[in-house]
Amino acid sequence: MTVKKLVLAVAAVGAALVLTACGGGAQQAADVQQVAVTTGAPTTAPTTTSTAAPSTTTPSTSSAAPSTTSTTTKPSTSSKTTTKKTTTTKAQAPAGVPCAATVDACVDLSAKKAWLLKDGEVVYGPVQIMPGSASDPTPVGTFRVSHKVKDYHSREFDAPMPNSVFFQPGIAFHQGSLSKYSHGCIHLSTSASQKFFSTLAAGDTVQVVR
Numbered sequence: 001m002t003v004k005k006l007v008l009a010v011a012a013v014g015a016a017l018v019l020t021a022c023g024g025g026a027q028q029a030a031d032v033q034q035v036a037v038t039t040g041a042p043t044t045a046p047t048t049t050s051t052a053a054p055s056t057t058t059p060s061t062s063s064a065a066p067s068t069t070s071t072t073t074k075p076s077t078s079s080k081t082t083t084k085k086t087t088t089t090k091a092q093a094p095a096g097v098p099c100a101a102t103v104d105a106c107v108d109l110s111a112k113k114a115w116l117l118k119d120g121e122v123v124y125g126p127v128q129i130m131p132g133s134a135s136d137p138t139p140v141g142t143f144r145v146s147h148k149v150k151d152y153h154s155r156e157f158d159a160p161m162p163n164s165v166f167f168q169p170g171i172a173f174h175q176g177s178l179s180k181y182s183h184g185c186i187h188l189s190t191s192a193s194q195k196f197f198s199t200l201a202a203g204d205t206v207q208v209v210r
Helices: 003-021 026-038 190-199
Strands: 105-108 113-118 121-128 141-144 147-154 159-168 171-175 186-188 205-209
Touching: 113 190, 121 190, 141 159, 159 190, 171 190, 186 190
Parallel strands: 105 205, 171 186
Antiparallel strands: 105 113, 113 121, 141 205, 147 159, 159 171
């Protein structure tokens, strides 16, 4: 476009603006448009093409943490019941005593001796005894004291038997001769018979061995 044409176009536009502002008619506006066309002024402003910057889409990277499943296996604890084996050792009687340690009175017919024991220990004896004769022997075994009679008198033999401690029917510890055999009882001295009578009680164990 030449400078002359540009000036004419600007003048035409300015005239159109003046007529419009002052209340010019439609004919005046058409005349102005005709002048602009004759002079070759462009009626349409050039269109500016805006080049849009390319849209850059940033890919969304989802960094998903791997799912970790922690499986903890609790060890099975098996509680074993241990049974303790208890070994029962038979209590030993004191040296020289031929009976069990659990008895309360021990009689050795062959040695003609007797003892009193408590919890496996000798508390009295040995003392001399006189057992039954061969025809009337003192029974051998383990017995229980049944009863006691302080001043017992035997009707069968019509004889006194002080401090009698019975452990079998008709058989007892009692005061008697230490030189003559009995009819099955255990003769003791006066002091020994008193000790046996005061120490032994009903239910106590008496063991007689040969």
